[in-house]
Amino acid sequence: MPIKIGLxxxxxxxxxxxxxxxxxxDEAEAQGWDSIWFSDRIVGPTxxxxxxxxxxxxxxxxxxxxxGTGVLLMSVRSPVTMARELATLDxxxxxxxxVGVGVGQEALAEYEAMGVRKQDRGRRLDEAIQVMRELWAKDTVTYESEFLKLDNxxxxxxxxxxxxxxxIGSRSEAGLRRTGRLGDGWLPTQLTPAEFRVGVSKINLYANEAGRTIPQDHFGLQISCYISKTGHVPDLIKEKFLLKRRTDVPLEDLNLLGxxxxxxxxxxxxxxxGATKFVFNPACGFDEIHDQMALLSEYIVNPFHQKLI
Structure with missing residues (x-):
């Protein structure tokens, strides 16, 4: 099965x-990367x-x-506005x-800024997926809920x-269930290979319960990477550029380093x-990013994209 790697x-x-x-x-296209991915924050310091x-x-x-989007915070965005913008772009x-979507951040700031209750985020995401699909597939849509009303x-x-x-980007049990029930693919982050395997198995189980099938090539992962010619990864890289959302697993087990x-x-x-799609995040600052792109492209991306492996 083809392996595709984005940036x-x-x-x-x-x-x-x-x-x-x-x-x-320009460099990403010339080097043969499959795609470029954007994260999403409405408000924040960075x-x-x-x-x-x-x-x-x-x-x-x-x-x-x-x-692609890794991932859109659809629980705080208008599904109608996003359906139109995404359809136009495609x-x-x-x-x-x-399109990658997620339930949203844990911090309250974005929910408050958008006038959305955090406790509604799961239902809002489910509804957004349903409404966007209908607006994309049909000429007119009539729909009404607690959050939205559409009349033709x-x-x-x-x-x-x-x-x-x-x-759908999530590693929680609710997210796995949602992916099986509603998603076309899975794009989590911060998972070990063993955890990823369990996630794939659970999603397939939930999809089967819902009478659905997730294509085998629609299981992906967002992951940070740093190639060092000596194998030594500077402490500065680990401290400044690697996600630290988990403390129960060593950083080396959640990233591609060495x-x-x-x-x-x-x-x-x-x-x-079970992963066939990857989004690589070079774990470095601007001064190194072009070097890391070149190394990752030469030694990892192109061997897969040119089917040398």
Whole structure:
């Protein structure tokens, strides 16, 4: 089964301005990366590119590069607005969009900023997935709930892809159940290979209970990477650029770190666990990101994309 590898790290280059961002995009396409991915925050202390605006720039700049959201905070966004923007983007890019959605952050700030109750986030996400799919598939939609009312509503455009895929980013039990029940794919982060294997098994079970099937090539992972020619990963990299959402597992077990051979061996463990799509986040600052992109492309990405492995 083909392995596809995309690239994250947009915020690192965006801090340096427009030219740095476009150079990063051009380099990714030239090096053979499958896609570029955007995270989503409404409010927060760090610079982040709005995913819709960023993907629109990529759509107009490139010819083959795909783009995706890892993940959109759909529990605080309007499903109608997002359905229209995402359909437009997919339509004008000839079907290069992958939509990843999530239930939202734990902090209250974004819910308060958007006038949404945190306790409603699960139901809002479920509804958003349902409503977006209907708006994409039908010319008009009538729908009413506690959160939304549509009366013969039309967004006026359909995606280029007949069934625009919605991947769900979550590692909680509720998220696994939601992926099996509603998702087209799975895109978590911060999992060991063994945990990923269990997640795939549970999602397939939940999908079967719902009378659905998740394609085998729709199981992905977002993961931080750093290639060192000596195998030594500086403490600064570990402290500053690796996610620390978990304290129960060593950082080395949740990331791809070390020599190119070590990174490849670790990646193969995830593939054996059922992963076929990856979003690599270079664990470094702007001063190293182009070097890391080149190393990852040469030793990891292209061997898979050129089917040398």
């Amino acid at each position: 994250s790290g947009v915020s690192v280059v965006a801090k340096e301005g427009r030219d740095a961002f476009l150079s990063y995009v 610079l982040r590119i709005d995913p819709i605006v960023g993907m629109s720039m990529i759509s107009g700049r490139t010819n083959k590069l795909k783009f 339509n004008l890019s000839n079907g290069r969009l992958v 509503a039309s967004i006026g455009i359909h995606p280029f892809q007949q069934n625009l895929p919605i991947w 020599t190119s051979s070590q990174v490849m061996d670790r990646l193969k463990q995830y593939i054996e666990a």
